[in-house]
Amino acid sequence: MSTDTRAPLWQLDACALGAAYRTGALTPLAVLDAHLERLNMVQPLINAMACVDADGARHAATASTERWRQGRPLSALDGVPMTVKDNIQLAGLPCRWGSRLWQDHRPAVDESPVARLRAAGAVFLGKTAVPEFTLQGYTDSPLTGVTRNPWDAALTPGGSSGGAVAALAAGVGVLALGTDGGGSIRRPAGHTGLYGFKPGWNVVPREQGLPEVLPGLEVIGPMARHARDLPLAMAVIGGTVPGAWRAAEAASQPLRIAYWRHIAGSPVDADVLARCDAAAQQLCELGHTVEVTEAPADIQAFNQQAWPVISTTGLAHVLRDAPRAADELSPALAAMWACGEAWRATDLFEAQAVVRRLERALEKVFSAHDLVLTPCSAALPWPADESHPPVIDAQPVDGRGHAVFTAFVNATGLPAMALPAGRAGHLPVGVQLVAPAGGDALLLALGLQWEQSGGSANEWPLWP
Known part of the structure; x- marks a missing residue:
């Protein structure tokens, strides 16, 4: 992708900005002004920001x-310029978690991935809106009220x-930092035509954060409009080993990919499946082998038996x-709280046993395949x-029902990535790739290959 500084500055990716900064063609101040102007234009329409820190x-x-x-x-x-989700602590700004119980919380320190980004010179525009907890x-x-999709x-x-992807897709920030405890990066990225990366467990170290609401499941990861920006973000937040993410710069080898179109026969929108089938064909054209297989029954067992216990407790x-x-x-949250209070310790023990069976089932999957392909969400965006x-x-x-493809990844600590797969009518559709433990860089490499092959277009919402 060339560095075209004639484009609106809020449309440039991180790689293009770095090249323009290096030559003096652009300055971070000029780029910030463009993003703040864009923010002021789109915020009344999509309500993506929980707070803005223009002075900072x-x-x-x-x-x-x-x-x-x-x-x-x-x-x-x-x-x-980038944004931070409002359940990740950014020193001096409110971190309200979408809840009246936390509306006065203003942390004095950054959560550790934010601290690493700050030390790397990132410019934080503010915090993005979240649902309650x-x-x-x-x-x-x-x-904050309702956040809306810039595509509709x-x-x-x-x-x-949702606030993170709405802002990013509308041109507010070049990267967005979010969390994913059951698909919270990947499904929204799919709904807005973005790349979203869920790192494997403990790949992004976390300290100085909020209490764990999804213990052992939630990770911090980046979202971007362009795949080539994701390795830049992971090089900063993804641990401290020098060069750990350089493998993502190399073209990936031919891979064996299992394609799950359904989970235990659960429904999927026909338009979603059509775009995912096209993505599977495109992966074949890139030299990979894609085989339609049945998802292990343990995924449905986790969705039905374990997730309700883990999330509410x-x-x-x-x-x-x-x-x-x-x-x-x-x-809605009061009902979830009541459910969590009602479960017994033996129920949580059984949920953990379901997770262990799921881990063994996925080990068998990855003994025969390098990656798994699924839709990001079973449904197109709804009201x-x-x-x-x-x-x-x-x-x-x-x-x-819309979320059946994602939470099993969190339960097993695996890395996964959302790729934009075109549109159904005017609405974006995303596909998910899941790798075995340690496959983070492989996913980023395939994301680069996908982008370079035209797997996504540099499209923008049609307004304003």
């Missing part, structure tokens, strides 16, 4: 501009990283010392103020 961003961009002038940038992300698959909270403002961008744990919770929670689609492919579904 300007201070950081000023320092970055001087470093580039002296030829001493801190990293490839020096001067690159980041536990729903759409983005609406008592504090009547529809949701998904959740819980985590919430109950977070709220155990919150006497005002009953008055401050929305009805922005509704928590989930009640019907998929003419079949009634529960609140997790």
